Amino acid sequence: MTETNDGGGDDRPSEHEAVESLERLGLSNYAARVFVALQRLGVGTAKEIHDVAGVPRSQVYGAAEELEDLGLVELQQSTPKRYRPVSLDAARRSLAENIERETNRAFDYLEAAREQRAAGETRDDVWTVRGHEPVNNRAVELVERATERVVYAAPDPSFVTDEFVDALRERADAGVCVNVVSESEAVRDLFADVSNVRASCPHDDPPADFTGRVLLVDSRAVLLSVLSDAPGSDETAIWSADTAMADILSRMIEGAIQTMSDI
Missing domain, CATH: 1.10.10.10 (Winged helix-like DNA-binding domain superfamily/Winged helix DNA-binding domain)
Structure with missing residues (x-):
């Protein structure tokens, strides 16, 4: 060729x-x-x-x-x-339709496989997610399952994607109590026009070494991320949901946030 x-x-x-x-x-x-x-x-x-x-x-x-x-x-x-x-x-349409068809077929099976998992399966308490985009996706998924309360703390707007704002808005409109805490005025401004979402500034400074985000959902799920100072490093987060570990971490972290803010 x-x-x-x-x-x-x-x-x-x-x-x-x-x-x-x-x-x-x-x-x-x-x-x-x-x-x-x-x-x-x-x-x-x-x-x-x-x-x-x-x-x-x-x-x-x-x-x-x-x-x-x-x-x-x-x-x-x-x-x-x-x-x-x-x-x-026509070729572009045919290939796109084929990809969509194969994707649907694969994910239909994957959804069925998930539903077949035993109800009493063993879960690891804490999971690790690496990379800014995967952490964003996990944060959105956790928020979408909120039924009572969401607390979110972030140091700058890079941790607040449009998709995440939409997820918080949807949950707030559904009656979930949503609080956003940030020293960054730019972060708080992102929620200025989002009804039922309370964005506030902490009255005490957060720890100097805190560089990531914190997400609490219903006291049953928690996500905590950090950013390394190393050049080229990416965001790394740990998260847990519906476990004893998540309950313990949620209570500890929420207590720390409450000492710095009025949530």
Whole structure:
């Protein structure tokens, strides 16, 4: 397969990168290479595709059949057989629909598998999450399960995503008591227009070494994160829910927050 790239500062992906991307979308290597070759040919026989894509001629037929099954290629029953790619818009839709279908199939099974877990399963008390985005996702999930009370403390707006604000708003509108505590005026301003969410400034300074966030949910779930001073380090959090450890940590942390604020 001939590698092409116009160069001259062109940011378009190379042919090799395009093939790799198609593979990640579910195509086999041969099918991806055949599909790319057909974009150049427009219409091609197995021999012509072999000449352009470098795919063994005996493998072109199977790759083309794979593409046909995915709705990416049309076949002309001539002698020899001729293949033509569908439009790129149609190909994009077909691949997107296939990904959505396979995703739904996988997660339908995963949801069923979760439901089949024994009610008396053993749980580890504390879990660790690494990375700012995974910690954000876990915080949102915990808030979404709140039924009575949420307390959240954060030092700056980077710990308050739009999705997290929406989750707090939804819970507050449902009658959950939501308190946000932060020294940062920028953090408090994020909740200025969010009804039923109380954002306040602590009257005592938090510990000087506190660099992360704290989330308490219903005295049954807790998330506590830290940021390392090391260059390139990311946020790390521990969390626990519906465990004796979560209950103990929640009481201790809420007591500490209450000494610094009026929640």
